Amino acid sequence: MHKVTFKFENSEDVNVFAAFGENLLEVARKTNVAIDAPCSGNAACGKCRVKLVGGNLESKKTLHISDEEYAAGWRLACVSTVCDDVEVLVPDIASAYRSRMKVADLSSPGEIKIFDDLKEQVLEAGIELKNDMEVVSVEMDIPSLDDTMPDNERFTRVLQAQTGMEKVRIPFCVLKKLSYVLRQSGFKVQAVMRRNDRDVFVYDVLKQDEKAVVSGLAIDIGTTTVSAIIIDMLSGEILAKGSAGNGQIRYGADVINRIIESLKQGGSEKLQNAIVEETINPLIDTMCKQAKLRSEQIYRMSVAANTTMNHLLMGVYADPVRMEPYIPTFFKTNSVFAGDLGIKVNPCAHIIVAPNIGSYVGGDITAGAFVSMVWNKPEFSLFIDLGTNGEIVFGNSDFMFSCACSAGPAFEGGDISCGMRATDGAIEACTIDEETMEPTYTVVGDPGTKPVGLCGSGIIDVIAELFRCGIISPKGKFIREGKRVRHDKDGMGSYIIAFEEDAGSVKDVEINEVDIDNFIRAKGAIFSAIRTMLSYCDFDISMIEHVYVAGGIGSGINMKNAIRIGMFPDVPLELYEYIGNSSLVGAYAMLYSRQSEQKVYEIAQNMTYIELSAIPSYMDEFVGACFLPHTDAALFPNIGQE
Numbered sequence: 001m002h003k004v005t006f007k008f009e010n011s012e013d014v015n016v017f018a019a020f021g022e023n024l025l026e027v028a029r030k031t032n033v034a035i036d037a038p039c040s041g042n043a044a045c046g047k048c049r050v051k052l053v054g055g056n057l058e059s060k061k062t063l064h065i066s067d068e069e070y071a072a073g074w075r076l077a078c079v080s081t082v083c084d085d086v087e088v089l090v091p092d093i094a095s096a097y098r099s100r101m102k103v104a105d106l107s108s109p110g111e112i113k114i115f116d117d118l119k120e121q122v123l124e125a126g127i128e129l130k131n132d133m134e135v136v137s138v139e140m141d142i143p144s145l146d147d148t149m150p151d152n153e154r155f156t157r158v159l160q161a162q163t164g165m166e167k168v169r170i171p172f173c174v175l176k177k178l179s180y181v182l183r184q185s186g187f188k189v190q191a192v193m194r195r196n197d198r199d200v201f202v203y204d205v206l207k208q209d210e211k212a213v214v215s216g217l218a219i220d221i222g223t224t225t226v227s228a229i230i231i232d233m234l235s236g237e238i239l240a241k242g243s244a245g246n247g248q249i250r251y252g253a254d255v256i257n258r259i260i261e262s263l264k265q266g267g268s269e270k271l272q273n274a275i276v277e278e279t280i281n282p283l284i285d286t287m288c289k290q291a292k293l294r295s296e297q298i299y300r301m302s303v304a305a306n307t308t309m310n311h312l313l314m315g316v317y318a319d320p321v322r323m324e325p326y327i328p329t330f331f332k333t334n335s336v337f338a339g340d341l342g343i344k345v346n347p348c349a350h351i352i353v354a355p356n357i358g359s360y361v362g363g364d365i366t367a368g369a370f371v372s373m374v375w376n377k378p379e380f381s382l383f384i385d386l387g388t389n390g391e392i393v394f395g396n397s398d399f400m401f402s403c404a405c406s407a408g409p410a411f412e413g414g415d416i417s418c419g420m421r422a423t424d425g426a427i428e429a430c431t432i433d434e435e436t437m438e439p440t441y442t443v444v445g446d447p448g449t450k451p452v453g454l455c456g457s458g459i460i461d462v463i464a465e466l467f468r469c470g471i472i473s474p475k476g477k478f479i480r481e482g483k484r485v486r487h488d489k490d491g492m493g494s495y496i497i498a499f500e501e502d503a504g505s506v507k508d509v510e511i512n513e514v515d516i517d518n519f520i521r522a523k524g525a526i527f528s529a530i531r532t533m534l535s536y537c538d539f540d541i542s543m544i545e546h547v548y549v550a551g552g553i554g555s556g557i558n559m560k561n562a563i564r565i566g567m568f569p570d571v572p573l574e575l576y577e578y579i580g581n582s583s584l585v586g587a588y589a590m591l592y593s594r595q596s597e598q599k600v601y602e603i604a605q606n607m608t609y610i611e612l613s614a615i616p617s618y619m620d621e622f623v624g625a626c627f628l629p630h631t632d633a634a635l636f637p638n639i640g641q642e
Helices: 024-030 067-071 109-124 151-163 172-184 247-251 255-262 267-291 307-314 363-372 408-412 456-468 513-536 559-564 582-592 594-606 617-625
Strands: 002-008 014-018 049-059 074-076 080-090 133-139 188-195 200-207 215-221 225-232 238-245 298-305 350-353 381-385 389-395 400-406 426-432 439-443 485-487 493-498 509-512 546-550 576-580
Touching: 002 024, 014 024, 024 080, 024 247, 067 074, 074 080, 109 238, 109 582, 133 151, 151 172, 151 188, 151 200, 172 200, 215 267, 215 307, 215 363, 215 582, 225 267, 225 582, 238 267, 247 255, 247 267, 255 267, 255 307, 267 307, 298 307, 298 363, 298 582, 363 381, 363 389, 363 400, 363 546, 363 582, 363 594, 381 513, 381 582, 389 513, 400 513, 408 456, 408 513, 426 456, 426 493, 439 456, 439 493, 456 493, 456 509, 456 513, 456 559, 509 513, 513 617, 546 582, 576 582, 582 594
Parallel strands: 002 080, 215 298, 298 350, 381 546, 546 576
Antiparallel strands: 002 014, 049 074, 049 080, 133 188, 188 200, 215 225, 225 238, 381 389, 389 400, 426 439, 485 493, 493 509
16 A cells, blocks of 8 residues: 555645555545546546656656656646555646535625516516425324324324315324424424325424424536525525535536446446535535524425436436437436435425436426526527536427537536636636737636636637637637747647736646637537527527526626627627526525426426437538637628627
C-alpha cells in the first residue's frame, strides 16, 4: 500500500492509502476528493489535471498536457496509477465543478418571486392551489377490560366516522408509534393525513398539544446541480430553499457516461448513493435547520428530473434508455416512498415524480412546460431548457411537440478547457472592447472573487464578443493579433480573458479554438433541433410568437449574444423571456397543488415526442448550424445591424 496525499490551494490535505497500480482518479472518487472528469475518466476532456509535487506516478503522456506542462509535473488523474507514495496538488479549476451547498436568503424578494408569479398564473388558468393534506383531531374511548379493541382498530373506526371514508391506511411507521402516542396523550391525538376519493392515508400521529408542522419537499435533480425547497403543505409558504452539486458528477458530466458507470459491478448502488446519501440527504438536513423543523415532518416529496436521473435515483436498470429503440423502465410511477430510497424525511412520504415523455425528454421538461404556460396560451411558443441535453417544446394551447438534442456538457463548462459550472469563480458575463480587445467581466461569488474559469453564460458572451469584434472568423479561428491573443507551437490560437496574476487559478483563464469549435457544435445542436422540429410541424421561425428559456447556466443569458452566435432564432428580443429553474418551480406546483400535478400528467400525455435521429434532415441542419452564426446568413438578418 502507498500513501496518497491530495493537496489543495485553499483547504487541508486529504491522506489515503492506495494499492500499487490503482488509478488515481478512482482513488480520488473513493475518498470523495472532487476532481472534475466530465468524460468519466476516458482521457477525452483533459479536465482532471493534477500536479505531481512529491513522489512518483505512472502516467501516460496525453495531448491535453504540453511537454512543458508535463515537465512541470502536470498529469491527468485518469491515466495515472499509484506506484509509490505520492503528493498531488488538485487545483481549484479541477474541483470547481462541485457546487458548494447553498441556502437562499428568503427575505430577498428575488428568491421567491418566480414562485409567487407562478401562483398568479396558475390561478388565472383556473387551477386550484390546494392539496389533500390535512391535520385532524381524533379522540377515542380509553380501553378497558370491557373494551379490548386493538389500538389500530380503535383509531381506524374513529377516523372512519369523522371522515366518512371506509378505507383507512395506517403504514408501519405510524403503527410503530401509535400505542405510545395514544397513551401519552390520553387517547386524544392529531392525525397528519391525506384524504382523496378512495381512502385516507395516515402519515403521522401526534400528541394533542404538539405543534403539527406539515411540510413537503420539492426537488429538481439536474445532471450537474440539485435544487430544492421545503414548503408548508397547508399554506404553500416556502420555508427553506437550497442547492448543491450532484454527487454523481464525478462519474461523468453527461447521462451516457453515468449509465455506463452504473453497469459496472456495484455501479448502480454507487450512483444511487451519490445522489441520495451524498447530495439529497445533506441538503435536506441543511434546509431543515434553516426552517427549524425536523426532517420527519416532511410528509410528501416531488421530483422533477430527466429520465436517466430518475432511473439512477431509484436504482433502476438504465441501459435501455441509451440504446435503440430507447425504452425506459417507466415514464410515470406513483409507487415510490421516501423510505424505499433511504431519503431522510418521513419514511411514509409519497414521492410524486414528474412524468417523462421520452428517453431524453424527462419530467424536468414536463414540469418546466407547465411553468411556461405554453399549454394555456394561443400564441405559438418555444420552451428551451439548456443543459447537457437541450430539450425543446413547441406549441400552444392546442398542441405541443417536444424533442431533445445532445448538446454535450459545453453549456455547463464541459469540453471547454477553462469551463466550469456556475459556481464561485466562474465568469458569467463579459464584454470586449472592439479597439483594444480588453475584456470586462463579472464573476460569480462575493465582491473581489477572482476568476477561475467560464460558466455557460460567460462562454456565450465571450464567443459572441470575439465574433462581434472581428477577433475570430465565422469558423471560430483567430484572425486578429494582440496582447490578449496568442498561438501555441502548433498554431492554435487562444484569447486570454484573465492572466494568471489576475486569476484565482494556477494558469491563465482563456478560451482556445478547440473550445470555440466544441461550443459551436453545442449551439449548433440547439439551433438545428429548433429548425428541424419547426419544419416537422410545418412551421418556420417567423411564426414564433414567444420564447421561454430555462436552465441554470448562469444568472441569466444575454439573449442578444445567444442570437449573435446562432444559438437562438433571430426574432425580436422582446419575444424572449428567461424563466430560470422552471423544473424546480414545476416540482413545487405539483407538490402543493393536486390539480397542478394532474395538469402536468395531462401535459405529458398530450405532448408528441419527436426523435430527431429518425429525421434525415436533422444532420444537414446541424452541419449548417456549425458556423457563426450559420452557413445561411439569411436566417440571421439582424446580425451586424445593431
